[in-house]
Amino acid sequence: MPGTLPETAADLVGGFTPEVFAAHLASLPSAPAWWLERKRAAYARFEALPMPSRTDEGWRFSNLSGVRIDGFSPAEPGHARSPAALEVESSATLSFLNGLPAGAAPVAPALAARGVVVSTLLEAVARHPELLREHFMAQPQKLGSPKFAALHEAFVRDGAFIYVPRGVEVEKPIIVVHAAAGAGTAVFPHTLVIAEDNAKVSVVDYFASVDGARQFACGANDLYAGHGAKVAYAAAQCWSLETLSLQFNSTVVRRDARVQSLNVHLGARQARHESLSQLQAPGGFSEMLAVTVASGAHEFDQRTLQIHQAPNTKSDLLYKNALLDASRTIFSGLIIVDPDAQKTDAYQSNRNLMLSDDAESNSLPGLEIQANDVRCTHGATSSRIDPEQEFYLKSRGIPPKAANELLIFGFFEEVLDRLESEDLHAALRALIRSRFTA
Amino acid sequence: MSEITDTLETAIENPVSGIDQASGNFKYEMTYDFDAGTGLNERTVDYISSVKKEAPWVHEFRQNALKTFFSKPLPTHWASKDLENINFDKIRYYLSQGLKPKRTWDEVPADIKRTFERLGIPEQERKFLAGVEAQFDSEAAYSNIKEAVSKQGVIFVNSTEGLREHPEIFRKYFGKVIPTSDNKFSALNSAVFSGGSFIYVPPGVKVSHPLQAYFRINAENFGQFERTLIICDEGAELTYMEGCTAPKFSTATLHSAVVELVALKGAKIQYITVQNWSSNVFNLVTKRGLAHEESEIKWIDCNIGSRLTMKYPGVVLRGRKARGEVISIALANDGQHQDTGAKMIHAADETTSTVVSKSISVGQGRATYRGVVHIPRHLKGCKNNTECDALLINTNSRTDTYPAITVRGDKHAVQHEASVSKVSAEQIFYMQQRGLTEGQAMSLSVNGFINDLARQFPMEYSVELKRLIDLEMEGSVG
Numbered sequence: 001m002p003g004t005l006p007e008t009a010a011d012l013v014g015g016f017t018p019e020v021f022a023a024h025l026a027s028l029p030s031a032p033a034w035w036l037e038r039k040r041a042a043y044a045r046f047e048a049l050p051m052p053s054r055t056d057e058g059w060r061f062s063n064l065s066g067v068r069i070d071g072f073s074p075a076e077p078g079h080a081r082s083p084a085a086l087e088v089e090s091s092a093t094l095s096f097l098n099g100l101p102a103g104a105a106p107v108a109p110a111l112a113a114r115g116v117v118v119s120t121l122l123e124a125v126a127r128h129p130e131l132l133r134e135h136f137m138a139q140p141q142k143l144g145s146p147k148f149a150a151l152h153e154a155f156v157r158d159g160a161f162i163y164v165p166r167g168v169e170v171e172k173p174i175i176v177v178h179a180a181a182g183a184g185t186a187v188f189p190h191t192l193v194i195a196e197d198n199a200k201v202s203v204v205d206y207f208a209s210v211d212g213a214r215q216f217a218c219g220a221n222d223l224y225a226g227h228g229a230k231v232a233y234a235a236a237q238c239w240s241l242e243t244l245s246l247q248f249n250s251t252v253v254r255r256d257a258r259v260q261s262l263n264v265h266l267g268a269r270q271a272r273h274e275s276l277s278q279l280q281a282p283g284g285f286s287e288m289l290a291v292t293v294a295s296g297a298h299e300f301d302q303r304t305l306q307i308h309q310a311p312n313t314k315s316d317l318l319y320k321n322a323l324l325d326a327s328r329t330i331f332s333g334l335i336i337v338d339p340d341a342q343k344t345d346a347y348q349s350n351r352n353l354m355l356s357d358d359a360e361s362n363s364l365p366g367l368e369i370q371a372n373d374v375r376c377t378h379g380a381t382s383s384r385i386d387p388e389q390e391f392y393l394k395s396r397g398i399p400p401k402a403a404n405e406l407l408i409f410g411f412f413e414e415v416l417d418r419l420e421s422e423d424l425h426a427a428l429r430a431l432i433r434s435r436f437t438a
Numbered sequence: 439m440s441e442i443t444d445t446l447e448t449a450i451e452n453p454v455s456g457i458d459q460a461s462g463n464f465k466y467e468m469t470y471d472f473d474a475g476t477g478l479n480e481r482t483v484d485y486i487s488s489v490k491k492e493a494p495w496v497h498e499f500r501q502n503a504l505k506t507f508f509s510k511p512l513p514t515h516w517a518s519k520d521l522e523n524i525n526f527d528k529i530r531y532y533l534s535q536g537l538k539p540k541r542t543w544d545e546v547p548a549d550i551k552r553t554f555e556r557l558g559i560p561e562q563e564r565k566f567l568a569g570v571e572a573q574f575d576s577e578a579a580y581s582n583i584k585e586a587v588s589k590q591g592v593i594f595v596n597s598t599e600g601l602r603e604h605p606e607i608f609r610k611y612f613g614k615v616i617p618t619s620d621n622k623f624s625a626l627n628s629a630v631f632s633g634g635s636f637i638y639v640p641p642g643v644k645v646s647h648p649l650q651a652y653f654r655i656n657a658e659n660f661g662q663f664e665r666t667l668i669i670c671d672e673g674a675e676l677t678y679m680e681g682c683t684a685p686k687f688s689t690a691t692l693h694s695a696v697v698e699l700v701a702l703k704g705a706k707i708q709y710i711t712v713q714n715w716s717s718n719v720f721n722l723v724t725k726r727g728l729a730h731e732e733s734e735i736k737w738i739d740c741n742i743g744s745r746l747t748m749k750y751p752g753v754v755l756r757g758r759k760a761r762g763e764v765i766s767i768a769l770a771n772d773g774q775h776q777d778t779g780a781k782m783i784h785a786a787d788e789t790t791s792t793v794v795s796k797s798i799s800v801g802q803g804r805a806t807y808r809g810v811v812h813i814p815r816h817l818k819g820c821k822n823n824t825e826c827d828a829l830l831i832n833t834n835s836r837t838d839t840y841p842a843i844t845v846r847g848d849k850h851a852v853q854h855e856a857s858v859s860k861v862s863a864e865q866i867f868y869m870q871q872r873g874l875t876e877g878q879a880m881s882l883s884v885n886g887f888i889n890d891l892a893r894q895f896p897m898e899y900s901v902e903l904k905r906l907i908d909l910e911m912e913g914s915v916g
Contacts, residue, residue, distance in 0.1 A: 055515045354848040367839040372830035376858040382845035
């Protein structure tokens with residue numbers, strides 16, 4: 001760009017210098033050569049790509065000065081204890097602290113016998129290289145962060161690998177805890193979910209900080225739903241309120257598959273969440289949900305892309321933000337209907353509940369439609385609590401603070417109601433509540 | 439009439455591609471008395487300024503704008519890459535036959551007059567207009583305001599006359615609503631502007647009939663850069679209409695206007711555009727109004743012609759209870775990209791704005807809605823409502839929607855909705871079994887889609903719009 005100073009090598013890599021990367025590779029002595037090679041290629045991309053700039057449409061309205069990656073370094077093996085998992089009955093759990101395995105409850109032998117795998121990513125690198133090659137970070141980075149996705153791939157230490165073979169159904173959710181500890185720590189949580197044809201699985205990611213210190217989380221999760229598969233994914237993001245969080249989600253939906261993903265954003269000083277849904281074959285359905293509580297001077301930056309690549313596919317997005325104090329939110333969503341993706345049914349809705357005179361919401365709901373026989377609608381609203389509802393509760397003698405909370409929960413309930421698991425619904429509601437009472 | 443370089447035949451062979459331009463697609467050979475040559479540099483600007491015998495401040499304004507124009511990049515990081523096909527060195531920036539517009543049609547040179555007669559301008563003037571300005575390439579050839587209206591103190595002149603004869607009124611507002619550096623094309627216009635209307639309506643005067651300007655591009659490789667400034671003083675009311683056509687050349691033509699509106703306390707301005715440039719015109723226009731307390735600015739913007747239109751009429755709602763409205767109709771046919779929209783900048787309490795946009799994409803046409811709604815910190819009671827509907831006619835038609843909505847604070851209500859649909863097969867079937875052809879049924883359906891907006895046009899324009907849509911829809915099915 002004319003007029004801007006060229007970035008120096010230090011600006012481009014922050015705390016993630018070639019020396020730090022070499023040390024990271026040295027910490028993976030048992031990893032196979034192809035895995036290390038992939039990481040080297042990712043690091044080279046990370047090093048070469050520019051930081052996002054003001055003229056990048058994918059970063060419009062973002063506070064770029066908050067996306068600094070210097071002053072962080074990859075986590076040292078910790079000895080802090082991992083936070084308690086969510087109180088949800090599960091089929092299996094996996095915990096990670098600073099990227100290293102920190103306890104697991106394995107999947108029932110009956111499921112394991114049918115081929116269900118719930119393991120660490122490094123185990124899968126050794127045992128299922130062909131699955132990783134096919135699905136790990138395999139989708140395009142279309143939402144503005146190829147640099148940070150490359151950073152993730154270069155530094156990811158370990159993560160969750162969940163594989164459900166054809167026709168197998170795992171009823172209870174699989175819970176994955178990703179925890180970070182220590183000031184200045186960078187973590188790279190990863191969850192890979194592969195549901196083969198007609199399989200069914202439910203996965204919950206829980207991101208938390210052990211100590212409330214300033215951390216950098218650069219995470220990714222890949223969801224793959226084969227023909228007729230059903231995947232339910234939920235993430236509760238509860239990083240410390242000082243944390244910089246970048247998370248990249250990719251969802252691939254094959255023929256007649258259904259994927260529901262819900263992201264509950266409660267933590268971080270600045271959080272960016274990119275979510276890409278690709279509807280690749282007829283009959284696929286992707287439901288994209290999010291609930292965000294933004295307070296203090298925090299910024300939540302959500303970028304979504306629903307790509308309809310085949311006829312007769314459906315997507316439904318509902319992102320709700322409650323904005324307190326001097327918080328900011330950005331919702332930038334795009335529905336793309338490819339030529340020939342006739343009979344697409346796509347919906348996109350962003351609702352912002354303004355709870356403070358200092359809060360700021362930005363909505364960029366977008367459509368790019370190249371087929372005519374479609375039903376595509378989007379809507380965005382930003383408004384305060386309905387004064388009539390407020391008045392009604394007041395007239396019933398409910399104190400203003402309690403009334404406000406009721407109305408905020410009512411606002412979120414429309415999203416949470418879509419969860420199939422009542423257990424999970426209750427656990428997430430409790431997490432949101434704790435955010436208000438804290 | 440032998441010198442008419444007419445391409446009507448092509449329009450007949452391919453009714454979808456060119457028929458909307460048919461009414462304006464003719465050209466008479468001209469000789470120009472003033473010609474700034476091809477390409478753009480400081481001497482071009484000096485030439486324009488000296489021909490117009492401008493005051494030193496205007497000359498300086500132009501030269502500064504030229505520097506800004508050169509320093510600004512094309513906005514291709516978000517806009518269409520087609521912009522890169524504009525060759526600024528191959529454009530003629532100023533062409534005119536004379537500087538002073540004529541007050542009667544009899545005085546207008548015959549070769550210019552027959553152009554406007556063919557377009558029906560003198561007839562419209564007699565029928566329902568309070569005043570007309572007819573611009574031919576760089577300068578107005580004709581400008582007249584009915585005596586009754588001028589007696590009320592209404593000033594209706596072109597920009598050259600306005601700056602020379604009424605600087606005390608126009609200098610105060612000139613370039614204030616749209617600063618030179620607003621974007622690359624507003625800077626270009628500020629450097630080489632010529633023509634356009636300067637209108638002042640005194641306090642309390644309600645102009646009962648519309649004022650109209652008609653813009654005609656006649657020369658090939660020409661750039662038209664009209665500059666319009668309309669000031670409605672306290673409590674005044676005005677409706678202004680503009681129309682435009684150009685013949686279809688084999689090379690691209692550039693039209694880049696700047697239009698500034700100022701509505702003082704309680705004033706009302708309605709600005710109606712029916713844009714029907716031929717399909718080789720780059721139409722890159724900046725339009726913005728400044729609405730003071732309790733005033734109202736309404737843009738009715740209808741885009742049918744051009745190759746690429748980029749135009750987002752805006753209202754800066756500066757005074758309490760000011761109201762802004764944009765009604766946008768766009769029709770994109772094969773080879774056309776209508777990139778239109780609206781900007782609503784709320785800057786005072788209790789301001790309200792409405793945007794209704796309807797677009798129709800035919801064949802491989804592409805219609806884009808781009809919008810900004812901005813409500814800054816510590817205001818109260820602001821409202822915006824935006825609705826965008828897109829209709830896709832053929833399987834390969836394209837539409838995009840890119841709104842950006844920023845709301846600060848908890849005392850506002852903002853709502854945006856958009857939908858995309860195709861013509862209902864059931865409707866078409868019903869009309870066909872009542873005896874309409876598929877084409878007629880399609881036209882009727884499309885007209886129904888925009889009917890509630892078209893009704894807001896003055897009758898003469900809405901009839902014209904319906905006719906244009908009927909023509910555009912011919913041959914679009916089957």
